[in-house]
Each structure stands twice: as C-alpha cells, then as structure tokens.
Amino acid sequence: MRSGAKVAIVGGVFAVVASGVGYGGYNLWNGITGGSGSGTNSASGSEGRRTGPVTPEEVTATSKDFLAAWATGESETAARLTNDPVAAGPVLLGFREDAKVSAATITPGPASGATVPFTVKATVTTTGISRSWTYTSRLTVVRGQTTGRPLVDWKPGVLHPKLTTPTARIRTGGAKTGEIRAVDYKGRELTAEKYPSLGPVLDQLRQRYGSTFGGKPGIEVYIDSGSQSVPDTTLLTLAKGEPGRLETTIDADVQAAAEKAVKRYGTASVVAVKPSTGAVRAIANNPATGFNTAFQGKTMPGSTMKIVTAALLLEKGLVQADRVTECPPTAMYNGRTIRNLDGFSLDGATFGKSFAKSCNTAFIKKIDDVEKTEGDDFGLAREAKEVFGIGLDWKTGISSEDGSVPEASGGAAAEQYIGQGTVTMNPLNIASITATAKDGTFRQPYLVARNVDDREFAVAGRRLPSSVARQLRDMMRLTATAPYGTATGVMSSVSGDKGAKTGSAEVDGQGVSDSWFTGFADDLAAAAFVQGGGHGGTAAGPVVAQVLNAR
Known part of the structure; x- marks a missing residue:
C-alpha cells in the first residue's frame, strides 16, 4: 500500500483509500504471491528468498496490506498475509460474520521495530441496532521460515487484545448469561470502570450467578471463550438487559x-x-x-x-x-x-x-x-x-x-x-x-x-x-x-x-x-x-x- 494509506468507510461498506487514490486488489495479490513488482513484500523471482530481520519498509508495507485486507472484509487475503493462515482465516472472517461488524476504519500508528500498533473504529449492526466500537491492538511482522516473505505473526490477540486463546471468538448477539449488578456488603455498586481489578472478577460472577438472580441478557459484543471454565467477556453493550442484584463481601x-x-x-x-x-x-x-x-x-x-x-x-x-x-x-x-x-x-x-x-x-x-x-x-x-x-x-x-x-x-x-x-x-x-x-x-x-x-x-x-x-x-x-x-x-x-x-x-x-x-x-x-x-x-x-x- 502507498505511504499514507488508511482504511475508510465509503457508502456504509468496507473500502480502502490511499492518499485519495483508489487502492485495488492487484497490489494485495502481488504482495501475497511475491510477484515481480517493486512492492517490498516481494520475496521470490529475481531477488530470491530473503533472509535476516525484516526491514522497516517490509514492516510498513506488510502491516498496511494486512490491515487493508482485513478491513475490506477480505479475510482469506488477510490470513495469507500471516504466518498461520489456517488459524487466522476463521477468526478474521468471524469479525464480519460473528461480530456483525458492518464497517470499519483501521489506522496503523508508527512502528516500533517490527511491531505496529493500530486503532480499529468499527460499526456493529444487528437486529436493527448500530453502535460505534473503538479499540486498539498491535501486530508484529516476522520473516516467513520457508518463503522468506515478511508476514504478520498471527495470534488471536492481533484481532483484539482480549482474544487470548485459540478457541475464543468475538460474537455479537444475545449474551449467554443474564446481567448482574454486583454490590459490596453495604449495597454500593461495584463496576469495572470504578474498580478495574474487579473486571475479571465480575465476568466470573456473571457467568456463575447471572441467571440465578433473575438477570436478563442484553445484546452485546462479547468474547465467547469457548470454554465452560473461562467466563465470556463483554466488549460493547448494544442494548442493556435487566441485571439481577448480587451481593458480594467486598468493602468498596x-x-x-x-x-x-x-x-x-x-x-x-x-x-x-x-x-x-x-x-x-x-x-x-x-x-x-x-x-x-x-x-x-x-x-x-x-x-x-x-x-x-x-x-x-x-x-x-x-x-x-x-x-x-x-x-x-x-x-x-x-x-x-x-x-x-x-x-x-x-x-x-x-x-x-x-x-x-x-x-x-x-x-x-x-x-x-x-x-x-x-x-x-x-x-x-x-x-x-x-x-x-x-x-x-x-x-x-x-x-x-x-x-x-x-x-x-x-x-x-x-x-x-x-x-x-x-x-x-x-x-x-x-x-x-x-x-x-x-x-x-x-x-x-x-x-x-x-x-x-x-x-x-x-x-x-x-x-x-x-x-x-x-x-x-x-x-x-x-x-x-x-x-x-x-x-x-x-x-x-x-x-x-x-x-x-x-x-x-x-x-x-x-x-x-x-x-x-x-x-x-x-x-x-x-x-x-x-x-x-x-x-x-x-x-x-x-x-x-x-x-x-x-x-
């Protein structure tokens, strides 16, 4: 992608804009196949297989190509820009299909070595409800062991930093458990915003007791842990449910x-x-x-x-x-x-x-x-x-x-x-x-x-x-x-x-x-x-x- 490129929304759908010039599929495909063009992703042909650490130019080009493919909904293309496309493909596809992201802007920040931070500004749409969703994450570019090509080092946390296991997925819809309103032993409300350390604790309490206390699920963007022993994590609430009240022993x-x-x-x-x-x-x-x-x-x-x-x-x-x-x-x-x-x-x-x-x-x-x-x-x-x-x-x-x-x-x-x-x-x-x-x-x-x-x-x-x-x-x-x-x-x-x-x-x-x-x-x-x-x-x-x- 040309310098200054970023992902943007045009007409409510995924699109890519590069310094005002349309940026199409050819350059992405060229980066994937290692064609004979001048792109820094090229790793075959007359230049032969590259070795050694990735260069700053390779980090910039690879990260922008990957983020562009992800934002345009080209999950297969984005996955092939990683060093583990089999694992990356379904997770990237789920960003649109499971998380219900209808539009997104993904903006890379300045690289630190081979690591590139980026900001995702997305719109989530389901059952007639749309909400804005913004978060940050990061990726690291490495050299492919067999091809020598610069590739994104795939981990689920690239998609979202709270995706920490291979089985976890981001989903949007009715939550699996009812909401809770946790209070301390004097009845004062406990929230993750006011008491950050209680965030993971409240997630566990909701999973264990959310349905017990009459809480009704809301519509949320959440991390489905894929495990009965690990609680789901709410990322964004689109429509609030009805929380049940749970008293804890905490002193606020x-x-x-x-x-x-x-x-x-x-x-x-x-x-x-x-x-x-x-x-x-x-x-x-x-x-x-x-x-x-x-x-x-x-x-x-x-x-x-x-x-x-x-x-x-x-x-x-x-x-x-x-x-x-x-x-x-x-x-x-x-x-x-x-x-x-x-x-x-x-x-x-x-x-x-x-x-x-x-x-x-x-x-x-x-x-x-x-x-x-x-x-x-x-x-x-x-x-x-x-x-x-x-x-x-x-x-x-x-x-x-x-x-x-x-x-x-x-x-x-x-x-x-x-x-x-x-x-x-x-x-x-x-x-x-x-x-x-x-x-x-x-x-x-x-x-x-x-x-x-x-x-x-x-x-x-x-x-x-x-x-x-x-x-x-x-x-x-x-x-x-x-x-x-x-x-x-x-x-x-x-x-x-x-x-x-x-x-x-x-x-x-x-x-x-x-x-x-x-x-x-x-x-x-x-x-x-x-x-x-x-x-x-x-x-x-x-x-x-x-x-x-x-x-």
Missing part, C-alpha cells in the same frame, strides 16, 4: 484503597480478608485486567510462611515466644547452607525476637527436632493443611488457588520452612494464614455467601491451641511495633491492634527478590505481593498498610 472503601496501592508497581497484588468470618474485603491486581494473580497466583511466599512454621514449632513445644533460641549467621541442613540477611546473628535472643527480625537460622536449627518428635507425619505440610486450610479446595465464589505445601524432606524441607522451594502461595492464601493466626480458627475466604448456591466451605481439621494462637499474635505484634521489628516502620501509620510479617522470595533467574508482606489491624488482615520488589517492607509493606488504613 477498602477496594478503592487496594486499587490505588497496587498501581505503584508494575506487577503487584493484594487481598484483604475479615478474620472473624473469612469475608474477602478487597482484591486488587496491577495490571488490572487478565490473570487474577491475587487469587490464582502460585509463587514462593518467602518469610511470610514463617507464620505457619512458627505455629508448628510452638505446637510441638520446641520453642516459646519468650524463650531463647539460637540465631547464628548461617545454618547447614542436609547439604544446604541457609543464611540470614546480610549475615546477621542474635545472641541470647528469644524466639519472638528472632521471628520479628526474620531470622532464618532460628527456624532451620529446629528441623531435626521436629522430625524426632513425631516423625514426618506431623510436619509442615500437615500443619499447613490441618490448621491453616492450605490445599482444602476452597469454594470462594470465583476461581482460586488454595496454596500448596508438598511433603518434603532434607534440603527441600529446609527451604520450605522459610517459604522457598516447593511452597507456592498467593496473596489470598497468605491473607487467610494471617487471618487464621489472628482469629485462631481457619475460616475459608469467600467472596459470595455460601447460601447463594449451597456450596460447601472447606473446614480445617483443628484450630490453633489458644496458647499457640496467643504467641503467634504476640510475635506478629512485635514485628509491627518493636524497635527491631522488620515491619515497624511501614506499620507505624496503622492504628489499632496490629501485627505483621515481612517476606522476600529469591526466584531463580530474577536479579531482585519478590516482595511479600502480610499484616492485620483489628478485624482485617491483608497480604500483598510485588514481583521484583525486594524486601517485604520496601514494596509490599506500603501496599498492605494503605489497605489496612482504609478499614
């Missing part, structure tokens, strides 16, 4: 604080839970769309796991909060050397102080004693499951992961004691662990009340002995208030009865550790994760403090 004030707090970092998540009931008060992620890391993430939690490890040691009578415990600079276990941050040691310190200072070696030195008391059947995995509910198949109301602490021995067990190795958690799990420590009893976190669909909540095998729960709370209070506590600085702004635990997880191949922080204030517990954030109090800590201050 806490949610607003959580949304604001995670925006400080590129990848961050936080969850807040009410210890006395298990009600989820906030869920926030940055980025706000896509994967719900706060509920579904699976990564090492670092020293926040020491809450569970401390409970195990206290239950076995191997430590007490006010009794002296060894805290050397390093400790060896089964060939693994475990160190404290910057090699610090605590001479004559109590276990409570070692907890508050996050002394790794104080925990590692007790592994042999754990195994001598009652054997491997009463280890960290059992403590995590029987007391803190980890791995019990939680029924929160949306998709969630409930944490994992596999059975381990030797060096792997040593890593688990300090939240490394095979232990995986997310902010929901760590917030729940903190809530259990605060309340003394595991109460399964939930976003929608159980009587809405009569689902069974997970129940832990036993509660924490009262003396253990008291000592855990006291040690977390020291962490948040004592001069030597690793969380004292960040928790200084939080009022009320408060406690905390910092954590950092060292991830292979990642130069800076992940930041973890969890804490409670009165009847609210929160946990946050910041990828590559460093020490727990540095990044994740301020996120939790901001959420707790919103209670």
Whole structure:
C-alpha cells in the first residue's frame, strides 16, 4: 500500500483509500504471491528468498496490506498475509460474520521495530441496532521460515487484545448469561470502570450467578471463550438487559484503597480478608485486567510462611515466644547452607525476637527436632493443611488457588520452612494464614455467601491451641511495633491492634527478590505481593498498610 494509506468507510461498506487514490486488489495479490513488482513484500523471482530481520519498509508495507485486507472484509487475503493462515482465516472472517461488524476504519500508528500498533473504529449492526466500537491492538511482522516473505505473526490477540486463546471468538448477539449488578456488603455498586481489578472478577460472577438472580441478557459484543471454565467477556453493550442484584463481601472503601496501592508497581497484588468470618474485603491486581494473580497466583511466599512454621514449632513445644533460641549467621541442613540477611546473628535472643527480625537460622536449627518428635507425619505440610486450610479446595465464589505445601524432606524441607522451594502461595492464601493466626480458627475466604448456591466451605481439621494462637499474635505484634521489628516502620501509620510479617522470595533467574508482606489491624488482615520488589517492607509493606488504613 502507498505511504499514507488508511482504511475508510465509503457508502456504509468496507473500502480502502490511499492518499485519495483508489487502492485495488492487484497490489494485495502481488504482495501475497511475491510477484515481480517493486512492492517490498516481494520475496521470490529475481531477488530470491530473503533472509535476516525484516526491514522497516517490509514492516510498513506488510502491516498496511494486512490491515487493508482485513478491513475490506477480505479475510482469506488477510490470513495469507500471516504466518498461520489456517488459524487466522476463521477468526478474521468471524469479525464480519460473528461480530456483525458492518464497517470499519483501521489506522496503523508508527512502528516500533517490527511491531505496529493500530486503532480499529468499527460499526456493529444487528437486529436493527448500530453502535460505534473503538479499540486498539498491535501486530508484529516476522520473516516467513520457508518463503522468506515478511508476514504478520498471527495470534488471536492481533484481532483484539482480549482474544487470548485459540478457541475464543468475538460474537455479537444475545449474551449467554443474564446481567448482574454486583454490590459490596453495604449495597454500593461495584463496576469495572470504578474498580478495574474487579473486571475479571465480575465476568466470573456473571457467568456463575447471572441467571440465578433473575438477570436478563442484553445484546452485546462479547468474547465467547469457548470454554465452560473461562467466563465470556463483554466488549460493547448494544442494548442493556435487566441485571439481577448480587451481593458480594467486598468493602468498596477498602477496594478503592487496594486499587490505588497496587498501581505503584508494575506487577503487584493484594487481598484483604475479615478474620472473624473469612469475608474477602478487597482484591486488587496491577495490571488490572487478565490473570487474577491475587487469587490464582502460585509463587514462593518467602518469610511470610514463617507464620505457619512458627505455629508448628510452638505446637510441638520446641520453642516459646519468650524463650531463647539460637540465631547464628548461617545454618547447614542436609547439604544446604541457609543464611540470614546480610549475615546477621542474635545472641541470647528469644524466639519472638528472632521471628520479628526474620531470622532464618532460628527456624532451620529446629528441623531435626521436629522430625524426632513425631516423625514426618506431623510436619509442615500437615500443619499447613490441618490448621491453616492450605490445599482444602476452597469454594470462594470465583476461581482460586488454595496454596500448596508438598511433603518434603532434607534440603527441600529446609527451604520450605522459610517459604522457598516447593511452597507456592498467593496473596489470598497468605491473607487467610494471617487471618487464621489472628482469629485462631481457619475460616475459608469467600467472596459470595455460601447460601447463594449451597456450596460447601472447606473446614480445617483443628484450630490453633489458644496458647499457640496467643504467641503467634504476640510475635506478629512485635514485628509491627518493636524497635527491631522488620515491619515497624511501614506499620507505624496503622492504628489499632496490629501485627505483621515481612517476606522476600529469591526466584531463580530474577536479579531482585519478590516482595511479600502480610499484616492485620483489628478485624482485617491483608497480604500483598510485588514481583521484583525486594524486601517485604520496601514494596509490599506500603501496599498492605494503605489497605489496612482504609478499614
């Protein structure tokens, strides 16, 4: 396509205009077949097969040819300009036939290397209703492996960034489920526009409960996920349906604080839970769309796991909060050397102080004693499951992961004691662990009340002995208030009865550790994760403090 070309609408149908000159099928076909003309898509004939990175001229010409063919409704032509025409063809054809796009203008922006952003301005028409629809996406041009031709690297996300799986399609028509009007526990409406992190959550709630509460479907442009387990996503509403009202456990004030707090970092998540009931008060992620890391993430939690490890040691009578415990600079276990941050040691310190200072070696030195008391059947995995509910198949109301602490021995067990190795958690799990420590009893976190669909909540095998729960709370209070506590600085702004635990997880191949922080204030517990954030109090800590201050 000539420089300055763009796609436009003429007479309500797809057409292409290039600097005021009509642009027809010959040049498109020439680009596809690699004819002998002067177009930069040519890759055969006298020039032979091209190799090496695509040139800026090839990026410009290929992207414009592809966008022109797509906009004019030539889905087969557009597909043949990609490196996977078999997959691309039906998706591109569906843009007109399934999504009911009657007209479109697609305007490419300046290329960044081989990537070209573009804006789609479309008109969707169905059952006598027409609506404008605008969005942005991007494509990348690569060199074909066999032909050497420059081609669009096909992914469904080229058509729309929210098309993330091969089975997903954009459709227009009556939605498959009724609409819902989700509200917080005080009756305040929750929308994705006001609370962006709740967008994917609201999609799941609609799929699960939209028809249950009398909601009637509207006419929408939506992404049909093609899967029962993945919710559809509304892209544009042409005619509103009648929403049913669904009450959640969210607190709009806490949610607003959580949304604001995670925006400080590129990848961050936080969850807040009410210890006395298990009600989820906030869920926030940055980025706000896509994967719900706060509920579904699976990564090492670092020293926040020491809450569970401390409970195990206290239950076995191997430590007490006010009794002296060894805290050397390093400790060896089964060939693994475990160190404290910057090699610090605590001479004559109590276990409570070692907890508050996050002394790794104080925990590692007790592994042999754990195994001598009652054997491997009463280890960290059992403590995590029987007391803190980890791995019990939680029924929160949306998709969630409930944490994992596999059975381990030797060096792997040593890593688990300090939240490394095979232990995986997310902010929901760590917030729940903190809530259990605060309340003394595991109460399964939930976003929608159980009587809405009569689902069974997970129940832990036993509660924490009262003396253990008291000592855990006291040690977390020291962490948040004592001069030597690793969380004292960040928790200084939080009022009320408060406690905390910092954590950092060292991830292979990642130069800076992940930041973890969890804490409670009165009847609210929160946990946050910041990828590559460093020490727990540095990044994740301020996120939790901001959420707790919103209670």
